[in-house]
Amino acid sequence: MNIFPAIDLYDKKAVRLLKGDYSYMTVYSHNPIEIARDFEKNGARYIHLVDLEGARDGTTPNIDIVKDIATHTGLFVEIGGGIRSLETLESYFDAGVDRAILGTAAINDKEFLKKAIEKYGERIAVGADVKDGYIAIKGWVEKSEVTLDAFLEEMQKEGVQYVICTDISKDGAMSGTNLEMYKALSEKYSMNITASGGVSALEDIKALRKMNIYAAIIGKAYYTGAINLAEAIEVAK
Numbered sequence: 001m002n003i004f005p006a007i008d009l010y011d012k013k014a015v016r017l018l019k020g021d022y023s024y025m026t027v028y029s030h031n032p033i034e035i036a037r038d039f040e041k042n043g044a045r046y047i048h049l050v051d052l053e054g055a056r057d058g059t060t061p062n063i064d065i066v067k068d069i070a071t072h073t074g075l076f077v078e079i080g081g082g083i084r085s086l087e088t089l090e091s092y093f094d095a096g097v098d099r100a101i102l103g104t105a106a107i108n109d110k111e112f113l114k115k116a117i118e119k120y121g122e123r124i125a126v127g128a129d130v131k132d133g134y135i136a137i138k139g140w141v142e143k144s145e146v147t148l149d150a151f152l153e154e155m156q157k158e159g160v161q162y163v164i165c166t167d168i169s170k171d172g173a174m175s176g177t178n179l180e181m182y183k184a185l186s187e188k189y190s191m192n193i194t195a196s197g198g199v200s201a202l203e204d205i206k207a208l209r210k211m212n213i214y215a216a217i218i219g220k221a222y223y224t225g226a227i228n229l230a231e232a233i234e235v236a237k
Helices: 032-041 052-057 063-072 086-094 104-108 110-123 148-158 179-188 202-210 220-224 229-236
Strands: 002-010 013-018 021-029 046-051 076-080 099-102 124-131 134-137 142-147 162-167 192-196 215-218
Touching: 002 032, 002 052, 002 063, 002 229, 013 032, 021 032, 032 063, 046 052, 046 063, 063 076, 063 086, 076 124, 086 099, 086 110, 099 104, 099 110, 104 110, 104 134, 104 148, 110 124, 110 148, 124 148, 134 148, 142 148, 148 162, 148 179, 162 179, 179 192, 179 202, 202 215, 202 229, 215 229
Parallel strands: 002 046, 002 215, 046 076, 076 099, 099 124, 124 162, 162 192, 192 215
Antiparallel strands: 002 013, 013 021, 124 134, 134 142
């Protein structure tokens, strides 16, 4: 299993939200590139980036930071947040991004999703952000009428190979991740599933690894010191 340490970007800073709520934002660093270098120093090969302003507004205000990280580290970079056009995708790939995550657009613009998969294949991932069993959109501000299972079944049919699945109720809460949900998803779908939200102890990583989950994202647990990143990467192997 792979470990993707995460940086959430807002106003060019590294921040974390609690359960996706923009009014509960903690700023952890004014220099995200330094955090990315620390990830690399601790043995990380991957990084998960989210542009929170982009997710909410459909813009790319932090693309310079993303390019900096892609250019000045050897990390595999995936980015999500507000990617709703082929032009935005192209901008990120030109900036050195390896994989782009479609969230709101995967629900609201099926034509764009099809074109993106057709053009970029496995460089496209889809974010399945779950709130009370339904997919949340627009930076988790709105809940759609699409259930998680209906969404994933459709994504598998469309040829999506990578899914980042987040239980919003667990995100940033440091109360453990939704192991039951990931076990069910890993048994039901053939896509590469990344567990996100609430991964807050090495036990979470051990449990996810046994399920043959593709990857786990570590966010707040890194910033608070609850998880030692180098240890987590070893445990995941």
